[in-house]
Amino acid sequence: MTVFFFFAAITLVSIISAILAAEIVAQPSMLAMLGPFSTGLLGLAACFALAASLLFILDPDPVSGLDATIPRLMRTLPITGLAAMLWLPMYLSLFNRLRRVRLAK
DSSP states (O other): OHHHHHHHHHHHHHHHHHHHHHHHHOOHHHHHHHOHHHHHHHHHHHHHHHHHHHHHHHOOOTTTTTOTTSOHHHHHHHHHHHHHHHHHHHHHHHHHHHHHHHHHO
């Protein structure tokens, strides 16, 4: 059951961070000011920060009680890297779709 909550937390955090980051940075004003490439990189950093902070708050590590000597941030960063396999493709596809739609208007 603990493994289910671990993967459910990673999936939900990935979906939330990808949608929020893509919605925030894919504004026409930001695209015009920074350009599409720089805006995409800014959103990528925002998505990483959102995912890392949400995973730090949730602490979905199933063995967190056993690793008392390892700081919580050091346990969160590898989990964020694992979650990047989900949020990175989600963010990139959402950002490109929103960028095309908002620039076409």
